[in-house]
Structure formats: C-alpha cells, structure tokens
Amino acid sequence: MTPKPITSPSNQIIKDIKALEMRKRRKETNLFLVEGLRSVIEGVELGSTLKYIAYHTNIKDKDELKRCVSYCNDCGGYALEVNDLVLEKLSRKDNPQSVIGVFTQTFHKLENIDKNDTGRNYITLEKIRDPGNLGTIIRTIDAIGAHGVILIDQCCDPYSVETVRATMGSIFSVPIFQTTLDEFKIWSKDWQGDVIGTTLQSSVDFREITPKKPLLLMMGNEQAGLSEDLRQLATYCIRLPMNGRADSLNLSVATGICLYALLEPWK
Ligand code: SAM
Numbered sequence: 139m140t141p142k143p144i145t146s147p148s149n150q151i152i153k154d155i156k157a158l159e160m161r162k163r164r165k166e167t168n169l170f171l172v173e174g175l176r177s178v179i180e181g182v183e184l185g186s187t188l189k190y191i192a193y194h195t196n197i198k199d200k201d202e203l204k205r206c207v208s209y210c211n212d213c214g215g216y217a218l219e220v221n222d223l224v225l226e227k228l229s230r231k232d233n234p235q236s237v238i239g240v241f242t243q244t245f246h247k248l249e250n251i252d253k254n255d256t257g258r259n260y261i262t263l264e265k266i267r268d269p270g271n272l273g274t275i276i277r278t279i280d281a282i283g284a285h286g287v288i289l290i291d292q293c294c295d296p297y298s299v300e301t302v303r304a305t306m307g308s309i310f311s312v313p314i315f316q317t318t319l320d321e322f323k324i325w326s327k328d329w330q331g332d333v334i335g336t337t338l339q340s341s342v343d344f345r346e347i348t349p350k351k352p353l354l355l356m357m358g359n360e361q362a363g364l365s366e367d368l369r370q371l372a373t374y375c376i377r378l379p380m381n382g383r384a385d386s387l388n389l390s391v392a393t394g395i396c397l398y399a400l401l402e403p404w405k
Contacts, residue, residue: 143219147227170297178239180307182209189215190240197236246313254330256351262288265359269294273304274390280308282397288315335372344376
C-alpha cells in the first residue's frame with residue numbers, strides 16, 4: 139500500500155528535517171539538507187547515503203524522481219510524498235523546490251592525501267566565514283578539477299543550507315577536510331609540490347609563476363587575510379594586482395582567478 143502524502147508541516151519527520159537548518163542539529167545527526175532534484179541526483183550518482191527524500195507529485199521529471207526514490211529505499215531511507223505547504227516549510231521562500239534530499243555528511247582525513255601525486259591539487263581556506271563564498275569556492279574547485287578543500291580552524295559549516303545551495307551539487311564531488319592550524323603545520327611539512335599563499339602585500343605577481351605540482355593553494359580569511367603562521371609555511375606568496383581603488387578582491391573571486399591561472403594547461 140502506498141503511504142499517504144504528508145500534508146502537515148507539524149509532522150514530526152518534517153520538523154526533524156527542518157531542524158537540519160541548525161548547525162547544532164546537523165552536527166548531532168551528521169545529516170544535511172539538499173534542495174532541488176538536480177543536486178539530489180548528484181548525490182545519488184556519487185553514492186552518498188540518502189536518508190530522506192521529500193517530493194511533490196507535480197515534479198516534471200518523474201523518471202529521475204523514481205530513480206532517486208528507489209536509491210533512497212536501497213539506502214534504507216524514507217521517501218515522503220508531501221504537499222505545497224510542507225515544501226514551503228522545508229524549502230527556500232523565493233525559489234521553492236519540488237524535491238528535498240537529506241544526505242549523510244562526509245569528511246575526509248588529511249592522512250589519506252598522497253602528497254606526491256602531482257595530478258592532485260588542494261585548496262586550503264583559513265577561518266572562512268561566509269557560507270556563500272565557501273559554496274562558490276567548492277563549485278569552482280569542482281569545475282577546475284582540483285581534488286579537495288582543506289578547512290583550517292573555525293570555519294563556517296560546509297554543510298549549511300547556504301553553502302550547499304551555492305555549491306550547486308558540487309558538495310558531493312569535492313572532498314572536504316577539516317583541521318587545525320597546528321595539525322596542518324605538521325601535515326604539510328613534507329608536501330612535495332609548492333605551497334602557495336595569497337596576500338595583498340606579496341611582491342610576486344600571480345602571472346610570473348609556474349607552480350610545482352601538486353599545488354597546495356592557501357587563501358586567507360575575508361577580513362584578516364592569510365595569517366602569519368600560514369605565510370611562513372608558503373614556498374612563496376602571490377598577489378593579484380589591484381589597479382583601481384578597491385583594496386582587495388572577494389575571497390571566492392580571488393580563489394577562482396588563482397585556480398585557473400595556476401592549474402589550467404596553458405601555464
Ligand atoms: N584585509 C585582508 C588582507 O589584508 O589580506 C583582505 C582579505 S581578502 C578579502 C580575502 C582573501 O582573498 C585574502 O586573504 C587572499 O587569500 C585573497 N585575496 C583577495 N584579494 C587578493 C589579491 N589582490 N591578491 C592576492 N590574494 C587576494
């Protein structure tokens with residue numbers, strides 16, 4: 139027998155899913171929310187564990203929905219048919235989605251990175267605060283084909299709704315590492331390629347260098363920039379020229395420029 143659609147936003151499962159908007163709850167459950175069929179499909183195709191899928195029957199792509207529902211069942215999860223009212227509660231107000239997925243979070247371990255593999259490049263972010271920046275950077279890392287993001291010290295949550303939304307599905311394909319400054323200092327000691335810092339004060343123009351791979355690119359905090367500790371670890375630091383009156387670039391824009399300049403084959 140097909141279960142009845144959930145029509146009340148105060149249903150306990152819906153409340154539990156909604157609570158994943160809170161960092162505390164995400165931490166306790168190790169789950170996170172994904173909005174929209176396209177992003178849910180990314181998670182399914184990359185084999186992430188799908189705990190819940192909530193969907194409206196008005197969805198156009200019924201075959202894709204069926205595939206996701208069947209995958210959710212295979213994961214031992216629950217597929218929930220819901221109405222507009224419930225979706226409005228679970229989804230963003232300005233662009234409500236017909237499908238919401240709840241997946242398990244994945245964090246990777248630094249010791250599993252091969253520091254000698256010249257084909258694998260990583261980006262470190264120090265105390266990044268803005269979820270939109272983090273999501274945009276994860277999406278850019280995916281786009282260029284780099285291999286992971288290393289979050290140093292207290293950063294915003296990579297699995298927050300805002301970050302996941304900004305990744306546009308890339309949250310599933312970019313491995314995420316979390317570490318402290320002290321751990322990172324020890325771990326990065328025998329990195330085989332260049333460790334490149336980014337600072338406004340550097341005398342090295344980003345166009346002047348050809349990095350030795352594998353690359354470890356270090357980006358600083360939105361307000362404070364790259365700390366002295368991380369600058370000390372760098373093979374060298376690079377600067378993107380600031381020719382107008384703006385004193386710096388937005389962090390995600392700077393990361394995108396550095397990645398394409400340093401990793402694309404025309405270098
Ligand atoms: N007031 C900060 C400072 O003095 O570094 C500005 C931080 S900036 C908004 C955030 C990060 O973006 C920097 O730490 C650096 O990684 C990168 N960034 C921004 N503009 C840059 C530039 N022109 N050259 C190199 N890195 C830049």
